[in-house]
Amino acid sequence: MRDYQSQCRVLTEEDIDALEIGSGILGTGGGGNPYIGKLRARQAIREGHELKILPIEALEDDARIVALGGIGAPLVSFERLKEGREGVRCLRALEERLGFKADAIGCEEIGGQNSMEPLITAAFAGLPVVDGDGMGRAFPEMQMTTYAIYGHNSTPSVMCDPHGNAVCFEHAITEKWHETMARACVIAQGGASVLASAPMSGAFFKAHAIPHSYTQAIGLGQAVLDARQAHEDPIKAICEREGGKHVFSGKINDLKRHFERGFNVGVASIEGLDDCRGSVGEITIQNEFLIFRRDGEMQACVPDLVVVLDLDSGLPITTEVLRYGQRVAVLALPCHELLRTQQALDVIGPAAFGFPELVYRPLAETA
Amino acid sequence: MRDYQSQCRVLTEEDIDALEIGSGILGTGGGGNPYIGKLRARQAIREGHELKILPIEALEDDARIVALGGIGAPLVSFERLKEGREGVRCLRALEERLGFKADAIGCEEIGGQNSMEPLITAAFAGLPVVDGDGMGRAFPEMQMTTYAIYGHNSTPSVMCDPHGNAVCFEHAITEKWHETMARACVIAQGGASVLASAPMSGAFFKAHAIPHSYTQAIGLGQAVLDARQAHEDPIKAICEREGGKHVFSGKINDLKRHFERGFNVGVASIEGLDDCRGSVGEITIQNEFLIFRRDGEMQACVPDLVVVLDLDSGLPITTEVLRYGQRVAVLALPCHELLRTQQALDVIGPAAFGFPELVYRPLAETA
Numbered sequence: 155m156r157d158y159q160s161q162c163r164v165l166t167e168e169d170i171d172a173l174e175i176g177s178g179i180l181g182t183g184g185g186g187n188p189y190i191g192k193l194r195a196r197q198a199i200r201e202g203h204e205l206k207i208l209p210i211e212a213l214e215d216d217a218r219i220v221a222l223g224g225i226g227a228p229l230v231s232f233e234r235l236k237e238g239r240e241g242v243r244c245l246r247a248l249e250e251r252l253g254f255k256a257d258a259i260g261c262e263e264i265g266g267q268n269s270m271e272p273l274i275t276a277a278f279a280g281l282p283v284v285d286g287d288g289m290g291r292a293f294p295e296m297q298m299t300t301y302a303i304y305g306h307n308s309t310p311s312v313m314c315d316p317h318g319n320a321v322c323f324e325h326a327i328t329e330k331w332h333e334t335m336a337r338a339c340v341i342a343q344g345g346a347s348v349l350a351s352a353p354m355s356g357a358f359f360k361a362h363a364i365p366h367s368y369t370q371a372i373g374l375g376q377a378v379l380d381a382r383q384a385h386e387d388p389i390k391a392i393c394e395r396e397g398g399k400h401v402f403s404g405k406i407n408d409l410k411r412h413f414e415r416g417f418n419v420g421v422a423s424i425e426g427l428d429d430c431r432g433s434v435g436e437i438t439i440q441n442e443f444l445i446f447r448r449d450g451e452m453q454a455c456v457p458d459l460v461v462v463l464d465l466d467s468g469l470p471i472t473t474e475v476l477r478y479g480q481r482v483a484v485l486a487l488p489c490h491e492l493l494r495t496q497q498a499l500d501v502i503g504p505a506a507f508g509f510p511e512l513v514y515r516p517l518a519e520t521a
Numbered sequence: 522m523r524d525y526q527s528q529c530r531v532l533t534e535e536d537i538d539a540l541e542i543g544s545g546i547l548g549t550g551g552g553g554n555p556y557i558g559k560l561r562a563r564q565a566i567r568e569g570h571e572l573k574i575l576p577i578e579a580l581e582d583d584a585r586i587v588a589l590g591g592i593g594a595p596l597v598s599f600e601r602l603k604e605g606r607e608g609v610r611c612l613r614a615l616e617e618r619l620g621f622k623a624d625a626i627g628c629e630e631i632g633g634q635n636s637m638e639p640l641i642t643a644a645f646a647g648l649p650v651v652d653g654d655g656m657g658r659a660f661p662e663m664q665m666t667t668y669a670i671y672g673h674n675s676t677p678s679v680m681c682d683p684h685g686n687a688v689c690f691e692h693a694i695t696e697k698w699h700e701t702m703a704r705a706c707v708i709a710q711g712g713a714s715v716l717a718s719a720p721m722s723g724a725f726f727k728a729h730a731i732p733h734s735y736t737q738a739i740g741l742g743q744a745v746l747d748a749r750q751a752h753e754d755p756i757k758a759i760c761e762r763e764g765g766k767h768v769f770s771g772k773i774n775d776l777k778r779h780f781e782r783g784f785n786v787g788v789a790s791i792e793g794l795d796d797c798r799g800s801v802g803e804i805t806i807q808n809e810f811l812i813f814r815r816d817g818e819m820q821a822c823v824p825d826l827v828v829v830l831d832l833d834s835g836l837p838i839t840t841e842v843l844r845y846g847q848r849v850a851v852l853a854l855p856c857h858e859l860l861r862t863q864q865a866l867d868v869i870g871p872a873a874f875g876f877p878e879l880v881y882r883p884l885a886e887t888a
Binding site: 247251312317318319320321322323324325326327331334335337338339341342343 | 614618679684685686687688689690691692693694698701702704705706708709710
């Protein structure tokens, strides 16, 4: 095991408070409820565990990074809490299968509770988490990481549930097959498990991970907290920091949301308020907020971030706690450039989500 | 690897012809289409592979037996042929996971194509198949083997599909959990895969397997062939040999059959013919024929064998080829005594199939 300790930043409870908000914003409604993640992370800190971030630049090329995260539907993980050691069981079983130990833990998706899962598992295992992730946001399926998009073969992987069951996906012929089999299995396991993927090299991770995600998410959350403390507009603070736009304000007046194929899917309709009065907003959901339309016209879509915030507090709202009558702000934030290549769009563009008629226009270029 | 070669019986194409019929009868409609199994076994023989049966008594106590079989719905495996080497890939991956080689192959269920699967895999691997199995018939779920009933923990196991995907069920907290996860995964894989279970010792196998299943099935099939050749009644020959009863004759006049949760399920209604004229028979199906009722009254049920034969030829009919208008004979055959203990009935009695109101009365005691 490498000694990365001296180069790590140890997170405080205040950092975790900020990460809850930042990962909630970047989660675009998904990635698991960040509040529950925060409570788990805080408990780990109070039990004496160190939650540590390692700068991505510190990684040696031949380091071995095991990325992990929760898999399932946000709705399930919100209602049924994790047993808590699923990630550690995954890591240990995978290490045993591989015959070597991981040097550091990676994050599959920075969005939502999945920002916390690697920190907690790594802390239990005495390892750091690399400051980066595979999405720069949250996406509903496993093949949607930059790791997979840029060529990492994520099997063998190990998935563990709260009951004590463990499954190793020995070999999947494609990343999509890995997703298909793991999705079926996680539904059988009750809908909320943890999965640790085949290790990546430090060189691969530095080239293909979204860098500095933890720093970004903590900074973003801190900006919201600072704005609230200073009685300034947190929504403005987010847009300025992320180069995004506040595209809609309104009240949720219709919500179709159901559990299908292991996902939360649905549509939220928003009646315009303030300067959006007379307009209707609509958000398409698959675990995350995928597409925002105003009066039928697409304003933002994957891979850019469609974010829903409480209109007054500026705090993020996840898909499973969305409800009729909420007054919300819809933001569109540009995604990282690694998500905008043609190679990436084939996997995470609107067509990959079943909307081939939509043409993705990068927000970063139109802002 | 032990040298069991000298003690083995090498099966001929004639033996396979008999096994097709015998395993079809014992399959009670399920276990995968035996005709397709026969074609695959015959091809293996013609390619120069030896399909070998090892007497169960020859097993040393510390021998390691890996049992395997097809998993999925008979309907799928009938329409989509196996790639052919799924079983070998399972065996090799499991051996690698375990760190040792199997001494012999075991059969999970003697019924249907699942009698052929171990023979073919073992032949490719140069191993014998022990003359015994875990059901003495076919059942739809994995926890329904005598192996599982009498205490074998069947994980780690490996499941391979025709595409090249491989999944290792590292640990299941119960046999039922193993079934639940594997069933979800096999549906994701397309509905017809092969699964090899954690090895059993020779001592365990000798104590808890249904002994001499292959000899029984080949002998039973041969008895049908002999009766047909001698223009005698094959149905009578089956009943005499197995101690069973010919409980109904009639024409299928209604058939509800659908694919649900990875199984063929349904109900077949039979209009009485000959001395059953005026009566109505009804068979409940879940991959296998589970229950036979005459005029609403239960005549036979699991774990005893409900067998459907072509009324004229005496050849077995599997659930996926059952159709309107077929003239059939329904037989009830007593199951092996290992399936009749209270421990077994908890897993394979009518209540376990969702019929708690039915009281199982062993055919062996009422005959």
